[in-house]
Amino acid sequence: MKTPKRIVPLVEDGLVDMVLRQLMSGKEATVYVVQCGDEVRCAKVYKEANQRGFHQAVHYTEGRKVKNSRQARAMEKGTRYGRKEQETAWQHAEVDALYKLAAAGVRVPHPFGFYEGVLLMELVTDADGAAAPRLNDLELTEEQAREFHARLIREVVLMLCAGIVHGDLSEFNILVDAHGPVIIDLPQAVDAAANNNASRMLERDVDNLANYFGQFAPELRTTQYGKEIWAIYQRGELFPDTPLTGRFEQREQDADVNSVMREITSARDDHAAKLRYQQLKREEGR
Numbered sequence: 246m247k248t249p250k251r252i253v254p255l256v257e258d259g260l261v262d263m264v265l266r267q268l269m270s271g272k273e274a275t276v277y278v279v280q281c282g283d284e285v286r287c288a289k290v291y292k293e294a295n296q297r298g299f300h301q302a303v304h305y306t307e308g309r310k311v312k313n314s315r316q317a318r319a320m321e322k323g324t325r326y327g328r329k330e331q332e333t334a335w336q337h338a339e340v341d342a343l344y345k346l347a348a349a350g351v352r353v354p355h356p357f358g359f360y361e362g363v364l365l366m367e368l369v370t371d372a373d374g375a376a377a378p379r380l381n382d383l384e385l386t387e388e389q390a391r392e393f394h395a396r397l398i399r400e401v402v403l404m405l406c407a408g409i410v411h412g413d414l415s416e417f418n419i420l421v422d423a424h425g426p427v428i429i430d431l432p433q434a435v436d437a438a439a440n441n442n443a444s445r446m447l448e449r450d451v452d453n454l455a456n457y458f459g460q461f462a463p464e465l466r467t468t469q470y471g472k473e474i475w476a477i478y479q480r481g482e483l484f485p486d487t488p489l490t491g492r493f494e495q496r497e498q499d500a501d502v503n504s505v506m507r508e509i510t511s512a513r514d515d516h517a518a519k520l521r522y523q524q525l526k527r528e529e530g531r
Contacts, residue, residue, distance in 0.1 A: 249277065251290045251363055251364055260360065261288065268376060273432060277370060280377070289364040291336050291432075339432040340364060342409055349407040350485075352427045370437060372423040380426065380457070381416040390461035397426050397454055400471050401447070403485050404428075405478055410435050410443045414450035416457045437478070444475045469493040 248256055248264050255261040261279045268276040268287065269301070277288045336359070343356040343366065355367040367375040385393065404411060411418075411434055418430035437443045451471030459466035468491035476493065477483045 249290060251361070252277065252279070252288055255288070255363060255365070258360075260358070260365065267327075267364050271430075272300055273430070276354075279365075281357075281365070283471065285368050287354070287366050287368045291364070304419060322490070336362060336364070336432065338434060339430075342431040342434040345407055346404060346409060346428075346431075349403055351403045351407065351462065352425070353431070354427065369420045369427050369429075371421070377420040377427065378420040379417060380421055382420040385458075385461045387462045389454055390458040390465070393421075393426055394454060394458040394462070397428075398451070398489065399485070400426070400428055400475075401451060401454075401470075402483065402487065404472060405437055405474065406483060406485055408437050410437050410440075410447045411450050413447045415453040417447045447471055447475055482512060 246264055246268060250263060252264060256263070261281055263280045265278045265280055265285070268278050270276075273293045274289045275306050277290065279286055311391045335411060340356060340359040343353055343355065343364075346353045347355055354369055357367070358366040371377045382394070384415075401411070401414070411428065413430065413433050414428065418428070420427045420429055435443050435446060437447075438444075448471035451474070455465050455468055455470070470489060472493040473491065474483065477487060
């Protein structure tokens, strides 16, 4: 097929030999199957902001680091330069997450590099060597549903141990290769420690899994792995092999009434002192 314009520089630089075919086109990017020497890989070409169906939201980008204060100001003001930098940061978020998660042992496509808006990565294949199907395209047995659900919960834990929450995990961005589920599509991944929405996103990711697999194994719909995982993470006790039950009981702590009353009294005293000071200044000015 004709080489897409965005991939031409990679061909000229010898990173890609030829484009074999288009694999898929989604809301954020178009993915092509490419020949790279003796290997067949994927080239994910990100769409421009005005062509994407998925728009960046502040609850995804919160807590992401930028290179310098000039970049941060431009992004905040929404200048032309700032919008360009936002696009770059959005794309790099997936690249950085893939490298970090692959190093942590999470089942994600192995990245091979990022070049001017094009991500080169592993082509995930099935047992016959064809492109692996998405999870939502498969009909599962109850046993398969339970197995895949358990494995993906472990992947979620591994991701969180690496400090990352997927943020948009569902049956549509999970592939199934010869060895099981593989997690894809990570440009909206969030920093678990720096993003105030991380806990909610993690619970939503896990609930999506429970609802999908619950079609085949109904008991999975009542599990509460998301709340359980986050609570253990907050206590600093989450590890890749931490035992999980799928149940969660809210730990309620008695309010420290005396401490609250001290805060109220202190604030009231400060306010009274301020009023007395203002009254004295007025009297001095007479």
